[in-house]
Amino acid sequence: MNWDDLRIIAAVRDEGTYAGASARLRIDETTVGRRLSRIERALGLRLFEAADGVRRPTRSCEAVLAHVEAMAAHAAEIGRVGESLAGPVGRLRIASTNTVAEEVLSPRASDFLRANPGLTLQFLTSSENVKFSRWEADLAIRLRKPDKGDFAISRLGDIKLYYFEPVTTEGEPMLCAYPDELGAIPEMQFLRMKQARARCVTDNVRVIRNLIRAHQAAGVLPEHVCADLLGDRRLRATLLPKRRDVWLLVQNHLKRDAATRVTIDWVRACFQETSRS
Template sequence: MNWDDLRIIAAVRDEGTYAGASARLRIDETTVGRRLARIQRDLGVPLFEAADGLRRPTRHCEAVLEHVGAMAAHVAAIDLLRESQPGPVGRLRIASTSSVAEELLAPRAAKFLGDNPGLTLQFLTSSENVKFSRWQADLAIRLRKPEKGDFTISKLAEVRLYFFEPVEAADTASIVCAYPDELDAIPEQQFLRARRLKAARCVTDNVRIIRTMISSHQAIGVLPEHNCGSLLADRSLRATLLPKRRDVWLLVQNHLKRDPATRLTIAWVRHCFKDVPHG
């Protein structure tokens, strides 16, 4: 039983007729009668008796309506809570890689949530893409453009990429850090393949691992600019800017495009990427 069913019981009690309940709820009178019959069948007890052209509530109905009244009070309290919050109210699920969430979103999230007390953000971090068709997330930040899908997509940025290698040659060959084979199409892998550095001895989709390996001055690899940290200032490392950049895409569920909380969150996500070069 859902809240709409319970509202029908209350409307028939208050109005006394199916026609009155229909006008109050703005649904067809036939629908009121059909749904009320189903509710009574599901409960196994009669809720109304016909008397003098009106529908009179039975004792079973009065018992049900006591609970309906309590639920209505809770609904009203929730509405007041929403109205008491300044600005939009909502809970948004944002899917992204761990590195994007940690390096770009998290440092700016506290201020955003502090400025918007009605909002809640849930970060879903994984190297696997969420299934938008199954509504696993409301927004998603992807480093590869989806070929198709029932969502709105727009470019957030074009991320610069840097290839790092030790300045001084070591006694042994530097360890090559690369991404898994399923990511062969990304610019990082294409660059390593062009340099004939595909024979990697450290394979991972976690950029923090690659950054840590590079900082040891015994490994080479490619990192997005927002993950480079202090490596660009490390004089023991040579940083080469790759000619090709990596696109970052924002996916939004279509039904949320005009939702105030979603629009505010989209603007914040774009602000998080404002220092990342575009086109």
């Protein structure tokens, strides 16, 4: 059903003639009759009876009009959505690693969304980078600076890194490392100096954290996932001299969008709070 056609039914009912409906909707009278005939054919119903020069709705038409009026009410409500929501309106897709979404963004998302009722956030979490060229995300948080791309990039800040090892253990602790494709990150540069064979290899930070928490393994963790471990007396924590840079990528066409600007400011605040905590 075409909404413009359905509006004609209500106009003919209210005005009583094709001419009246034509004047009300500002369309040709012939168009009014043609569209009504099309609806009647589609529904297999007769909508109006002519009596004394007036088009009177049939019983079937009254049933149809009940739905049309409900649709008109919903259309009016849609038009008022922007008036009822304070601040910017939009839906933004944010791509990041699982740990950034879980430990940095989501704990602070409730207050942000409550303060901005017109915004919706969609978190896209993966260890793989989204393809900005295909518009798979609106914003992305990356722990490595991209070499190039058709997007705006800015530095969010840096993340402290800690090397954890058990204070006492039988023999050498099991070393946890990241995959070879992450060999350029500060974590791996530090671990290579240990000259020990990695017994666990993963890009999942939570897996490494769980092994370290068992007091049998050693590895490097970012500050936002290891607050509880820093107070564990059975573990020795060493702050690495190098930090991990964090980068924010934004689709170029969204740089001046109000909803995007508010969200960017919130993401920056999330990382600033993480560094202070």
